[in-house]
Amino acid sequence: MIGLHEIYIVGGLFFAACALLGLRDRDNPRRWLNGLFWGGLALSFLAGDALGDFGNGLLVLAMVAVGAAGLGRGGVATTGPAERRERAQRRGAKLLLPALVIPATVLAGTLVFKHLTIGGVALVESRHATLVSLTLEVLLALGLCLAWLRPAPAVPLQEGRRLLDAVGWAAILPQMLASLGAVFALGGVGQAVGTLVGEWLPLTTPLAATLAYCLGMALFTIVMGNAFAAFPVMTAAIGLPLIVGRFGGDPAVMGAIGMLCGFCGTLMTPMAANFNIVPAVLLELPDRNGVIKVQIPTALPMLLINTTLMYILAFRAW
Template identity: 35%
Template sequence: METFFNNLLEFFFILIGLQLIYTAYKVFINKSNTKRVGSALFWLDLGILFMLGKFIPPMVSGLLVVLLGVISLFRQFEISQFKPFKQEKLENDAKRFGNKIFIPVLSLAVISVLLAMTIKESSTSAIGVAAIVGVILAMAIFKSKPKEVIEESDRMIQTMGTSGILPQLLAALGAIFTIAGVGDVISQLIGGFVPEGNRLAGVIAYVLGMVVFTMIMGNGFAAFTVITAGVGLPFVIAQGADPAIAGALALTAGYCGTLLTPMAANFNVLPASLLEMKNPNGVIKEQVPVAVLMIIVHIALMYFWAF
């Protein structure tokens, strides 16, 4: 069963790669894009990585990733312009379908969670299965054709631009930091400020460390291993804190940092881009008060619950 779902995950990666290669083709034939060659190469490169990343040598994968950075560094990437939707049509569709528009989105969350809980081995590909079901439901509800699905997927990919790959890069960076021993360096730095044996100071350092490092990394999971190794273990858990409670609260504290950083592109940058907000940091601005309050709550909960 595990082998089946691992192969299924690889199938989803190939599907994503095919969509990205289609986007590369659409960008290349779009003469209104002044940097269509570089932009098309970017999406083609990314598509190859998704499709063949498991099969090509690590050195080749690394060079392809570097190429993505080179294209962006020399500003050879440009987001294509699309014809805006007619406001009248949008309003008519909203009245016509009402709350039905939420069915495919909600099914994505419900199906992925149920599948992961029912079949433990499916956790790696549960979201992919749920996404396929969600697309089928959307096509049934809105009477869409497969071509429309591909075209709108292309529109979304191009609208997101280079920020769409930021989560993958940051997750990889977190693994590199852990292997490089960044946690040990942070432990040494924090040790000079946190009084030995002071539980409250240790908790504050752990929570704020998770918040700040998540803001830098843009990914709470990437920050968790580094900060837990460097701060959580020596300054909180070693003083008698319950590892399960302290670790769980530390991870959700990292999510507070997610609310405060543009590095968390999939949460803060992409919505602003897709909604065409005037202020690219508008989402973050609205989340600051909630994030600050939740940081204080996390410090209190860890101090009183974990010990």
């Protein structure tokens, strides 16, 4: 049965290849730090189960120390600017086809894998059908690109490594913040927040609970930088005990729209460095907060719309 373990193996092999390629890049004065960082991430993917909680904790602390020392950027380029420009002009919009293959086939794979069995045994774990589909379709898109564009076999790995070096430690920030959210949930932060909110706000109606939950998702995301980190805290504090438990709201609607409210907060915070700061650095924008300033006029109306939708849809039977 294909599940999360196999997905981690694919990711771990990729990060291991990036670590090895980075170590061989003599144009990067910090290649040893890059190799240690991405190698540590590969180790967590490939052997995390064997390391256990304590071992993984030590590995994370070591990666933090390496990342704090500063990662470097390599100098290996698979193509030059003129060559890339010529190829882009020659192929035009067709270059988007491999990227479009992924969402279309992931949707199909998610629907099919949940019901696909061999000899009465499920081929894919149903709860991980979407992740398995995404992994397989990324590999499929990679194969299509190799067959169509015919680069050298090492080019995809070199370009992936180059992008990781450009982004740096922020590439794994969502994973770290999501883990932080899980730690907060286990530590009872959600219950503590719920108690404080209940003392200061009169959450006696579905509307009041909806406003507190949706605005809280956005605000916690702004503070923590990731909606996945804010979700377990706000859901434990307000979503489950009030919206679902007291007022009988639909938990599926609450969860889906609540995450969208959190994503509105993502658009407005420098804490979401991988989304808002890294692009500004890569594009060499004069204002590092330029991306955030452009996104705020979209994020605020969307937050209002999502809050309204939750109030309408979560408490009514259609």
